[in-house]
Amino acid sequence: xxxxxxxxxxxxxxxxxxxxxxxxxxxxxxxxxxxxxxxxxxxxxxxxxxxxxxxxxxxxxxxxxxxxxxxxxxxxxxxxxxxxxxxxxxxxxxxxxxxxxxxxxxxxxxxxxxxxxxxxxxxxxxxxxxxxxxxxxxxxxxxxxxxxxxxxxxxxxxxxxxxxxxxxxxxxxxxxxxxxxxxxxxxxxxxxxxxxxxxxxxxxxxxxxxxxxxxxxxxxxxxxxxxxxxxxxxxxxxxxxxxxxxxxxxxxx
Amino acid sequence: xxxxxxxxxxxxxxxxxxxxxxxxxxxxxxxxxxxxxxxxxxxxxxxxxxxxxxxxxxxxxxxxxxxxxxxxxxxxxxxxxxxxxxxxxxxxxxxxxxxxxxxxxxxxxxxxxxxxxxxxxxxxxxxxxxxxxxxxxxxxxxxxxxxxxxxxxxxxxxxxxxxx
Numbered sequence: 001x002x003x004x005x006x007x008x009x010x011x012x013x014x015x016x017x018x019x020x021x022x023x024x025x026x027x028x029x030x031x032x033x034x035x036x037x038x039x040x041x042x043x044x045x046x047x048x049x050x051x052x053x054x055x056x057x058x059x060x061x062x063x064x065x066x067x068x069x070x071x072x073x074x075x076x077x078x079x080x081x082x083x084x085x086x087x088x089x090x091x092x093x094x095x096x097x098x099x100x101x102x103x104x105x106x107x108x109x110x111x112x113x114x115x116x117x118x119x120x121x122x123x124x125x126x127x128x129x130x131x132x133x134x135x136x137x138x139x140x141x142x143x144x145x146x147x148x149x150x151x152x153x154x155x156x157x158x159x160x161x162x163x164x165x166x167x168x169x170x171x172x173x174x175x176x177x178x179x180x181x182x183x184x185x186x187x188x189x190x191x192x193x194x195x196x197x198x199x200x201x202x203x204x205x206x207x208x209x210x211x212x213x214x215x216x217x218x219x220x221x222x223x224x225x226x227x228x229x230x231x232x233x234x235x236x237x238x239x240x241x242x243x244x245x246x247x248x249x250x251x252x253x
Numbered sequence: 254x255x256x257x258x259x260x261x262x263x264x265x266x267x268x269x270x271x272x273x274x275x276x277x278x279x280x281x282x283x284x285x286x287x288x289x290x291x292x293x294x295x296x297x298x299x300x301x302x303x304x305x306x307x308x309x310x311x312x313x314x315x316x317x318x319x320x321x322x323x324x325x326x327x328x329x330x331x332x333x334x335x336x337x338x339x340x341x342x343x344x345x346x347x348x349x350x351x352x353x354x355x356x357x358x359x360x361x362x363x364x365x366x367x368x369x370x371x372x373x374x375x376x377x378x379x380x381x382x383x384x385x386x387x388x389x390x391x392x393x394x395x396x397x398x399x400x401x402x403x404x405x406x407x408x409x410x411x412x413x414x415x416x417x
Contacts, residue, residue, distance in 0.1 A: 021275070021333060076276040077337075082329045088329070109305045118273060125270030133263040158368045185260070193350065201267065201346045207275070207337045209344075214336075217386060239353045246357055 003040065003058035005097050010034040011054055013104060014047065015068045017083050020111075021075040021207065023214050024048065024223040027104045048223045072165075077206055079111040100115040116156070125151040125242050127198040136194030143190060144198040147179045151199060166237050172203055173241025181249050196242065203238055205231040256296050264293035264342035272338045274328025281334055284324055284378045290338025296343065305411040306370075310343055317343075322389050336382070341417040 018024070028045045035043045035056050042057040055065040075155045086103055089095070114122075127148030131141040154175055158168045177192075182190035210232040213233040216224030268289025269282075277285050296313040303309050307339035328334075348371040355364035 021337075022331060023333065026331060075274075075337075077281075077331075077334045078276045078278045080414070081281070081334060084331055085329070114274070114276065122270045122273040125266055125273070129263045129266035129270065130346070133260060133267060150278060173398075175308070192287055197347050197350045200350055201341070202343060204349070206271075206341055206344045210337055210378075210382070211333070211374070213382055214386060217379075217383045218390070235349065238349075239356070242350075242353055243357055 003056060003062070004064050005101075006035060006038050006040065007056050007064050008052060009097060009101055009104065011052065011066050011068050013083055013087055014045075014052060014054075015070060015107065016104075017053070017080055018047070018049070018070055019072075019074065019076075020080040020083070021077060021211070022080055023211055023218070024082075025054070025215065025218040030084075033091050034087055034109040037094050038097075047187050048220075074113075076111055079107065082107045082111070086144040103213060112137055119156070120149055123148040123155075123202060126202050127151075128196075130201040131198030133193045134194055134197045136198065137190075138192055139187075140194050141198070143180075143183050144188075144195040147176050147183070147195060148202060150179060151176045151202065166233060169203060169234050170241040170244070171237045173200075174244050175241075177242045177245035178249070181245060185249075191246050200238060200242075203234075205234040208234070260297065261290050263293050265290035268338045268341050269339050275337065277338065278332060281328060281330065284328075285335050285338040288317055288320055288324075289342050291320055293337050293342040301366055306415050307373045310374050310377035311381045314340065314378045315384055318382050318385035322385060332386075339380075340378065343374075343378060345371050348374060 010031045013034070014027045017030060018027050024047055028047050031047075031054055032043050035054075039059060040056040041059055041061070043052045043054070044056075046052070048162045050070050052068045052070065053065070055063055055167070057063050081106075086107060090100055124145045128141050128145035131144035132138070136144065151172060154172055158171070163171075177196055180192040180195040180199070183195065184190050199201075208227055212224050212227030212231055214224075215227060255281060265286055269286035271289075272282050272285045289385055292313050296309055299309045303312075317339045318336060321332050324335045325332040348367060352364060352367045352371055355361075355367055382403045
């Protein structure tokens with residue numbers, strides 16, 4: 001058994017799971033179980049949102065340590081599902097590591113970022129339906145969905161340049177708030193508030209908050225606090241972007 | 254009544270948008286979005302029973318967390334897949350917006366009231382998730398404990414293998 005390859009593979013799987021939106025508890029547990037299934041003598045895993053460390057001891061008594069620095073996280077729940085399935089297979093039938101590595105690579109290459117039209121569609125749906133949901137009119141909902149398309153374009157452009165996430169949140173919120181306020185100024189019978197709420201639902205750090213709470217309650221205090229902090233700062237960034245747009249257009253009527 | 258169904262339908266569409274954004278595919282896409290409809294449906298159904306907003310949000314979250322755990326178990330997938338899109342309609346986006354607005358207007362009393370209300374909802378959501386996820390983990394560890402004992406009774410069986 002090649003312990004180093006095992007460690008490398010299990011950490012890679014863990015890293016990709018964390019990147020696609022898993023909770024810390026699941027990631028640590030998954031690495032531990034894979035190494036356990038392949039008969040490592042001792043396994044020590046520690047992970048927070050930005051870094052992951054594991055040391056395992058081979059049956060011959062030699063120790064190996066590897067670290068992964070986790071850069072940024074998106075959310076891809078299908079990739080997470082498939083990685084989860086792979087790790088279950090590894091635990092239950094322990095196939096050869098070469099086979100496992102090939103499977104892992106095929107999951108990575110088949111899970112691509114969303115195609116542009118689907119990305120636009122999801123923004124369209126979210127903003128349009130939540131504007132109606134929070135009591136907007138049909139016309140407001142249509143404008144909200146249109147503004148969301150512009151927002152989507154901006155998200156794709158800023159995603160390419162690798163912006164600071166907080167700064168880009170401020171700018172994005174500023175953009176859609178400004179557009180919504182301008183819409184409301186130009187068109188009679190359209191109010192900006194429901195349009196803005198519909199678009200806020202897109203940028204609000206819902207998944208971050210949910211995952212941070214789950215981390216906190218399952219005992220991963222450091223990661224939970226990190227994610228909670230991140231969500232709060234992003235919420236503040238939304239408030240800042242909105243305030244900027246309102247102040248620039250001359251305050252609230 | 255019609256109004257309520259329309260809202261539930263919209264909650265479904267909103268959750269569907271998020272499910273697409275989070276790359277959920279196949280049958281999981283429907284059930285994850287359906288969770289959004291359930292969460293808002295439960296919230297509305299509890300409307301005449303409880304006057305406290307926080308309690309309603311708490312119960313709706315608990316129901317949806319249970320739904321997520323059960324669906325995840327059936328489909329052998331992480332709970333996150335169902336929990337995250339389903340909880341979206343309960344997220345206090347509207348309350349957050351009003352809070353920001355009061356701050357901009359300088360109406361600090363209304364700001365603190367609305368801010369505390371937003372915080373209260375967020376804590377209710379947290380509580381709902383907490384109750385269900387701790388109950389599930391207790392259930393899982395009990396199950397694991399008794400399975401281990403049962404296996405140990407039959408001699409010669411190894412208990413090293415876990416199932417995820």
